[in-house]
Amino acid sequence: MVSYITRRLLGIIPLLLGITIISFAIIHLAPGKPTTLEQSLNQKVSLEARERLDKLYGLDKPLHIQYINWLNKIIRLDFGRSFGDNRPVFNKIAERLPVTLAINILSLFFIFLVAIPIGIKSALNPNRAFDKSATIFVFLFFAAPTFWLALLLMNLFGIKLGWLPISGIKSLDFEYFTFSHKLLDLAHHLILPVFVSCIGGLAGLSRYMRSSMMEALNQPYIYSARAKGLTENQVIRKHALRNAILPIVTIVGLAIPGLLGGSVIFESIFALPGIGRLFYEAVMMRDYPLIMAEVVLGAVLTMLGNLIADISYAYVDPRIRYKNNS
Amino acid sequence: MSRKLFLGTLIIAVFSVIAILAPLLSPYDPSQIDGANLLMPPSARHLLGTDSLGRDILSRMIYGARISLSIGIIAVGIATMIGLIFGSIAGFYGGLADSLIMRFVDIMLCFPAFFLILAVVAILEPSIFNIMIIIGLTSWMGPARLIRGEILSLKEREFIQAERAIGASNFRIINRHLIPNAIGPVLVNATLGIAGAILIESGLSFLGLGVQPPVSSWGNILIEAKSTLGIAWWITIFPGLAILITILGFNFIAEGLKEKIG
Numbered sequence: 179m180v181s182y183i184t185r186r187l188l189g190i191i192p193l194l195l196g197i198t199i200i201s202f203a204i205i206h207l208a209p210g211k212p213t214t215l216e217q218s219l220n221q222k223v224s225l226e227a228r229e230r231l232d233k234l235y236g237l238d239k240p241l242h243i244q245y246i247n248w249l250n251k252i253i254r255l256d257f258g259r260s261f262g263d264n265r266p267v268f269n270k271i272a273e274r275l276p277v278t279l280a281i282n283i284l285s286l287f288f289i290f291l292v293a294i295p296i297g298i299k300s301a302l303n304p305n306r307a308f309d310k311s312a313t314i315f316v317f318l319f320f321a322a323p324t325f326w327l328a329l330l331l332m333n334l335f336g337i338k339l340g341w342l343p344i345s346g347i348k349s350l351d352f353e354y355f356t357f358s359h360k361l362l363d364l365a366h367h368l369i370l371p372v373f374v375s376c377i378g379g380l381a382g383l384s385r386y387m388r389s390s391m392m393e394a395l396n397q398p399y400i401y402s403a404r405a406k407g408l409t410e411n412q413v414i415r416k417h418a419l420r421n422a423i424l425p426i427v428t429i430v431g432l433a434i435p436g437l438l439g440g441s442v443i444f445e446s447i448f449a450l451p452g453i454g455r456l457f458y459e460a461v462m463m464r465d466y467p468l469i470m471a472e473v474v475l476g477a478v479l480t481m482l483g484n485l486i487a488d489i490s491y492a493y494v495d496p497r498i499r500y501k502n503n504s
Numbered sequence: 505m506s507r508k509l510f511l512g513t514l515i516i517a518v519f520s521v522i523a524i525l526a527p528l529l530s531p532y533d534p535s536q537i538d539g540a541n542l543l544m545p546p547s548a549r550h551l552l553g554t555d556s557l558g559r560d561i562l563s564r565m566i567y568g569a570r571i572s573l574s575i576g577i578i579a580v581g582i583a584t585m586i587g588l589i590f591g592s593i594a595g596f597y598g599g600l601a602d603s604l605i606m607r608f609v610d611i612m613l614c615f616p617a618f619f620l621i622l623a624v625v626a627i628l629e630p631s632i633f634n635i636m637i638i639i640g641l642t643s644w645m646g647p648a649r650l651i652r653g654e655i656l657s658l659k660e661r662e663f664i665q666a667e668r669a670i671g672a673s674n675f676r677i678i679n680r681h682l683i684p685n686a687i688g689p690v691l692v693n694a695t696l697g698i699a700g701a702i703l704i705e706s707g708l709s710f711l712g713l714g715v716q717p718p719v720s721s722w723g724n725i726l727i728e729a730k731s732t733l734g735i736a737w738w739i740t741i742f743p744g745l746a747i748l749i750t751i752l753g754f755n756f757i758a759e760g761l762k763e764k765i766g
Contacts, residue, residue: 196611204623321699321751323706326744329729337734344733439618443707447730457619461626461713473623477614484614 182499197477202245257471267471278452282437284372289379297387319381325443328374343367345449371448394422424495431487435480509760515753523569530563535718543736553738564720571721576702582640584694587647592678595655609645617642625713639701654686688765692758699754722747
């Protein structure tokens with residue numbers, strides 16, 4: 179296990195280098211200096227901001243020197259200052275990150291809570307009424323743009339029925355609430371966004387769980403479990419389910435880029451102060467230092483998610499450790 | 505032909521015909537502003553209603569079909585071409601080329617695609633052409649992995665060894681034998697990819713960072729949906745349904761093809 183973790187940790191070094199090189203390349207995608215383009219695209223950015231950018235990236239130096247200088251800064255978490263309000267980009271992201279993390283973690287929790295039982299039930303009775311209706315919902319949820327579903331739900335629950343708030347994360351008089359009232363208020367505001375961000379993952383994971391469970395049910399150890407006279411309940415719970423649920427761990431890692439990308443859209447729709455909305459604002463204002471920082475951060479979060487998922491998978495399923503060793 | 509494959513093909517065929525015949529089918533000029541008919545609900549004159557500038561939603565959707573479908577198809581074309589080149593080189597030659605390419609794939613997969621796309625849009629300006637290319641350049645990793653896997657298993661087969669024995673060049677083996685034999689799963693993947701690309705385009709356009717008005721796409725008709733929420737349901741419902749049905753169509757085709765190929 180230790181050697182597996184060490185190898186995986188060493189493996190992230192080239193990944194991190196690659197991530198930073200690509201992020202760095204993006205800013206140099208534009209023909210000419212990023213700063214000249216900046217000025218031609220956006221008159222709002224002053225000459226002063228342009229010089230600041232010039233200095234930030236040291237644009238007079240050769241590319242590889244620029245890259246190394248930039249890398250040196252971001253290792254110390256110095257992502258420069260935002261064009262918008264001249265505050266350090268790192269602080270701006272740090273204060274917005276908790277909202278996004280909270281929503282994504284809640285979403286992942288509900289996705290698992292709901293999708294796993296659905297997948298199991300479908301797999302136990304494939305092609306019966308429950309499985310068929312689950313399949314139809316999966317197809318519909320996969321096909322519907324999430325922002326459109328968000329709009330429909332906002333219209334129904336927010337405007338027609340008036341049950342749920344449709345924007346922001348807390349009420350205007352939040353400061354005066356008691357602690358429990360504050361929690362309730364937050365929960366009330368988060369119902370729609372969390373539901374919307376769950377939908378894609380819900381459809382995907384329930385499908386995945388279904389096929390994983392069906393595969394497990396076809397394994398020889400299930401026959402032997404049945405042959406030695408275990409009840410069907412024991413066979414399913416102790417033998418099939420425990421094996422089928424293992425690969426699901428890796429899904430957490432795979433789900434992160436989708437959740438982060440989705441957060442740009444639904445945080446914008448619901449006006450939530452997370453890093454997704456911050457990114458959207460940065461793109462609208464062409465706030466390059468902020469854009470770059472978010473791209474790097476998004477990739478690093480995804481990489482860490484994958485790493486944690488892989489390590490936990492190897493922890494729960496020793497076969498993975500040995501297979502990768504050879 | 506399975507029911508899914510039939511239904512999916514039918515849906516996509518209908519939408520494609522609509523897109524091709526847009527100038528003949530659309531009742532109005534899609535960008536024609538009509539101050540006397542702002543936010544009109546569906547009626548005999550405007551079958552799907554009008555938007556806040558009085559433009560006919562049906563006409564905008566018919567022209568939008570052109571944009572949304574072509575962005576989806578061309579973006580996936582680009583992604584599949586890149587995937588084919590990288591995937592077949594990695595799978596066929598193995599060794600250093602393989603590990604370099606696959607490392608690159610791993611790195612690209614770390615980026616939330618939507619972040620990468622938005623960042624590039626911020627630098628290059630959103631235009632239909634740019635969006636096609638950007639979506640293509642950020643979605644070739646899946647196809648590359650898929651093709652590499654197919655080629656790895658195909659290249660050990662007898663007919664490839666026979667081909668080698670008669671002295672065929674590597675290029676000929678890859679191009680004439682490996683890729684054609686690997687194309688089934690690639691097609692399934694590409695069909696799903698078109699659906700994904702259309703969803704990305706609609707999300708981008710909805711945020712105002714995709715197809716720019718006055719040109720219409722299904723996503724950018726929906727820009728007005730939020731400000732007219734509770735006032736003009738038709739602006740929200742119809743373009744969203746068009747996206748939903750199209751995506752369903754492509755997903756059905758992919759499912760059907762998958763069953764057929766096995």
